[in-house]
Amino acid sequence: MTQPQEIDVTKPLEREFSKEKYDQLESFINSLETTKGALIEILHKAQDIFGYLSRDVQLFIARKLGIPGAEVHGVVSFYSYFTTKPSGIHTINICMGTACFVRGADKIAERFKERLGIESNETTGDGLFTIKDVRCIGACGLAPVVMVDDKVYGKVKVEDVDDIINTYRRTGGAVCG
Amino acid sequence: MRVKSLAELNKIKQSAISAVRPRLHRDAPTEEKNILVCGGTGCLANNSDKIIQILTALLKTRGMAGQVKVVRTGCFGFCEQGPIVKIEPDNVFYVRVGLKDVKEIVEEHIMKGKRVDRLLYEDPRIKEKVHTQEEMTFYKKQLRVALRNCGLINPEDIYEYIALGGYEALGKALTQMSRDEVIETIKKSGLRGRGGGGFPTGLKWEITKQQEDEVKFIICNADEGDPGAFMDRSILEGDPHSVIEAMAIGAYAIGADKGIVYIRAEYPLAISRLTTAMEQARELGFLGKEIFGTSFNFDIRLKYGAGAFVCGEETALINSCEGKRGEPNYKPPYPAEEGYWGHPTCVNNVETFANIPVIISRGADWFAAMGTEKSKGTKVFALAGKINNVGLVEVPMGITLREIIFDIGGGIPNGKKFKAVQTGGPSGGVITEKDLDTPIDYDNLLEIGSMMGSGGMIVMDEDDNMVNIAKFYLEFTMDEACGRCVPGRIGTKRLFEMLHKITSGQATMADLDALKQLAYMVKDSSLCGLCQTAPNPIISTMKHFWPEYLAFVKDVDHPRGEGRYVPKNKIGLKS
Numbered sequence: 001m002t003q004p005q006e007i008d009v010t011k012p013l014e015r016e017f018s019k020e021k022y023d024q025l026e027s028f029i030n031s032l033e034t035t036k037g038a039l040i041e042i043l044h045k046a047q048d049i050f051g052y053l054s055r056d057v058q059l060f061i062a063r064k065l066g067i068p069g070a071e072v073h074g075v076v077s078f079y080s081y082f083t084t085k086p087s088g089i090h091t092i093n094i095c096m097g098t099a100c101f102v103r104g105a106d107k108i109a110e111r112f113k114e115r116l117g118i119e120s121n122e123t124t125g126d127g128l129f130t131i132k133d134v135r136c137i138g139a140c141g142l143a144p145v146v147m148v149d150d151k152v153y154g155k156v157k158v159e160d161v162d163d164i165i166n167t168y169r170r171t172g173g174a175v176c177g
Numbered sequence: 178m179r180v181k182s183l184a185e186l187n188k189i190k191q192s193a194i195s196a197v198r199p200r201l202h203r204d205a206p207t208e209e210k211n212i213l214v215c216g217g218t219g220c221l222a223n224n225s226d227k228i229i230q231i232l233t234a235l236l237k238t239r240g241m242a243g244q245v246k247v248v249r250t251g252c253f254g255f256c257e258q259g260p261i262v263k264i265e266p267d268n269v270f271y272v273r274v275g276l277k278d279v280k281e282i283v284e285e286h287i288m289k290g291k292r293v294d295r296l297l298y299e300d301p302r303i304k305e306k307v308h309t310q311e312e313m314t315f316y317k318k319q320l321r322v323a324l325r326n327c328g329l330i331n332p333e334d335i336y337e338y339i340a341l342g343g344y345e346a347l348g349k350a351l352t353q354m355s356r357d358e359v360i361e362t363i364k365k366s367g368l369r370g371r372g373g374g375g376f377p378t379g380l381k382w383e384i385t386k387q388q389e390d391e392v393k394f395i396i397c398n399a400d401e402g403d404p405g406a407f408m409d410r411s412i413l414e415g416d417p418h419s420v421i422e423a424m425a426i427g428a429y430a431i432g433a434d435k436g437i438v439y440i441r442a443e444y445p446l447a448i449s450r451l452t453t454a455m456e457q458a459r460e461l462g463f464l465g466k467e468i469f470g471t472s473f474n475f476d477i478r479l480k481y482g483a484g485a486f487v488c489g490e491e492t493a494l495i496n497s498c499e500g501k502r503g504e505p506n507y508k509p510p511y512p513a514e515e516g517y518w519g520h521p522t523c524v525n526n527v528e529t530f531a532n533i534p535v536i537i538s539r540g541a542d543w544f545a546a547m548g549t550e551k552s553k554g555t556k557v558f559a560l561a562g563k564i565n566n567v568g569l570v571e572v573p574m575g576i577t578l579r580e581i582i583f584d585i586g587g588g589i590p591n592g593k594k595f596k597a598v599q600t601g602g603p604s605g606g607v608i609t610e611k612d613l614d615t616p617i618d619y620d621n622l623l624e625i626g627s628m629m630g631s632g633g634m635i636v637m638d639e640d641d642n643m644v645n646i647a648k649f650y651l652e653f654t655m656d657e658a659c660g661r662c663v664p665g666r667i668g669t670k671r672l673f674e675m676l677h678k679i680t681s682g683q684a685t686m687a688d689l690d691a692l693k694q695l696a697y698m699v700k701d702s703s704l705c706g707l708c709q710t711a712p713n714p715i716i717s718t719m720k721h722f723w724p725e726y727l728a729f730v731k732d733v734d735h736p737r738g739e740g741r742y743v744p745k746n747k748i749g750l751k752s
Contacts, residue, residue: 036500037498037499037500037518038500039500039501040480040481040483040497040500041480041481041500043483044442044481044483074502075500075501075502078485078502078503078659079482079483079484079485079503080483080484080485080656081442081443081482081483081484082483082484096404097404097405098404098405098561098562098599098602098603098633098635098649098650099404099405099561099562099567099635101404101649102562102563102635102637102641102646103562103563134443135402135404135484135486135653136402136403136404136405136406136407137218137443138218138401138406138407138410138411138444139218139219139222139256139407140219140256140405140407140559140561140567141219141256141257141259141561141567141568142219142222142223142256143561143562143567145222152218152221152222153222154219154222154223
């Protein structure tokens with residue numbers, strides 16, 4: 001097995017978004033019957049479009065709905081599903097549900113963090129990986145579970161971590177099924 | 178085509194039955210076969226979708242596609258043994274089916290009628306192959322009411338649901354029962370809320386109905402945030418129509434015409450199956466205007482949660498539905514009086530809803546005959562952790578924990594000793610060996626220091642350190658506390674820090690005292706159920722596993738544990 005390369009962690013750059021993306025969000029908001037009570041729905045859509053909720057996107061939504069930016073940010077920061085930082089090409093979700101915990105998910109998480117040199121909710125310098133703790137993905141029969149993008153790896157052992165990382169390194173940006 | 182009467186529904190049912198006949202009538206001689214493949218999240222992660230593809234392709238090339246139908250069902254419950262393939266009407270249950278096994282199943286079983294013995298489940302205790310589902314110890318003691326259709330029908334096909342009597346209860350309620358009769362039936366059945374609180378469902382409906390307001394709402398709480406619980410997810414994935422039908426019945430009873438399903442965004446498969454089911458229900462007229470030819474109108478929309486455990490609490494959930502932070506409100510007023518946008522709102526959990534249609538069709542007495550005196554019916558548990566048969570089980574109330582863990586669950590793996598089981602998720606407590614024979618119901622669990630909760634059941638063996646487990650839960654509640662009240666915001670953080678101090682070997686006896694005091698303080702003074710129950714794992718592990726706490730403490734001044742914590746500001750507290 002090849003040794004994983006060292007990666008230095010630098011803060012990922014804020015990406016600039018094209019006008020098309022903002023237009024897409026705007027037309028979604030315009031298509032709503034009412035914006036009353038729709039903030040969370042709009043944030044879900046925005047995160048779908050942009051990948052994350054940057055300061056600019058939050059302010060755009062606030063202006064569009066005529067509410068203070070602080071109110072938008074208050075909602076964004078309350079919910080763990082919303083993220084204000086760009087994530088890598090592949091997101092490694094490590095299930096931290098109780099079933100996974102008692103079967104050693106914490107050790108798996110440690111190994112991922114050690115190998116990639118980042119903490120939870122951080123992205124590697126090359127922008128390839130983001131690590132996230134998820135609460136429970138409801139596949140407790142496979143505990144401990146790691147989900148990379150949409151692919152679920154069940155009964156993961158600490159030794160498997162390198163293999164999982166390398167699978168995505170080799171294929172680069174392509175999603176491996 | 179819209180169904181306008183029970184007679185029309187029955188006509189559809191008769192023609193739909195042929196598709197599920199091999200599953201229903203095992204004795205009737207037929208050439209047809211159904212191959213049921215589990216399409217729950219667990220099995221899908223193990224390639225069950227590819228199994229379906231290969232099966233379909235193989236059957237086609239061999240010209241058998243006409244007689245043999247491949248059905249992607251919901252969860253069978255026996256997640257540990259996935260992917261599961263069941264062949265009907267032969268009643269053969271194959272487990273851990275790999276891609277390479279598919280060809281053999283088709284060539285041997287389907288073509289030649291020979292069972293593939295090596296794919297059968299082997300009972301680890303008697304070391305023998307078990308041929309049918311009914312003989313497996315995992316299924317023997319189960320009674321499937323809420324899960325009645327999971328693993329039996331294709332959740333994406335409304336006709337399979339109708340073939341098994343789907344939407345008859347809605348038709349019956351709308352055309353033959355008054356609103357009060359529906360509520361009376363649910364009250365008489367003794368059904369209590371399966372989300373954890375155990376509030377009588379019929380009573381909640383009655384209170385909502387009594388409110389004088391023209392606008393009312395019914396909400397399905399599908400925000401399953403409890404780590405280690407996946408029953409709601411499996412019901413939504415395996416039998417979404419039962420939830421839709423139940424919501425319509427509930428809406429009729431309380432007088433609502435709009436419903437909301439508040440569902441976790443992290444459950445994409447459940448969302449997609451529910452969306453499909455809602456479209457089909459609209460097409461056949463079970464949602465929309467003038468349902469069953471009556472003046473009753475009802476429709477449902479989805480609202481996505483965004484990852485906050487506290488949103489399982491009904492007032493927090495309603496705030497989140499309104500697009501706000503999911504912070505709980507003081508009760509009263511209860512949502513039944515003043516909920517979504519200030520209107521009376523009835524919030525029920527997925528599993529509660531799944532019970533409703535059968536209660537209406539089969540009657541309150543049938544349901545009330547199951548269970549214990551104060552807790553009727555069955556309960557679904559998600560069995561996980563250090564246990565042989567991880568999975569979803571549904572048992573009558575009143576069964577003992579020992580039966581669940583050792584008979585259904587198959588005991589502890591690797592010859593280890595049972596240590597404790599945590600029920601009720603982070604808000605519950607641990608139950609030890611001495612309470613294993615207590616019959617499970619809402620009240621008994623509270624009495625032994627735990628609770629029903631949504632039904633997560635995590636088994637721990639002798640290797641698990643209980644202080645670490647308590648710390649794990651506290652980290653969870655600390656993260657998930659909404660921050661609105663001080664005990665919840667700061668208290669849980671301090672509790673976590675104290676536990677961290679203990680597990681890192683820095684603590685003294687006075688710290689243990691302080692931990693206990695603060696645990697009770699947070700319990701007594703928090704705003705909502707989340708933080709009122711957050712210290713439960715500490716309190717119950719301290720009660721049952723005190724020596725494990727002591728083992729972390731090396732207090733030279735108080736070697737026998739007499740160091741008392743003296744609070745700086747004295748507040749009247751239990752200690």
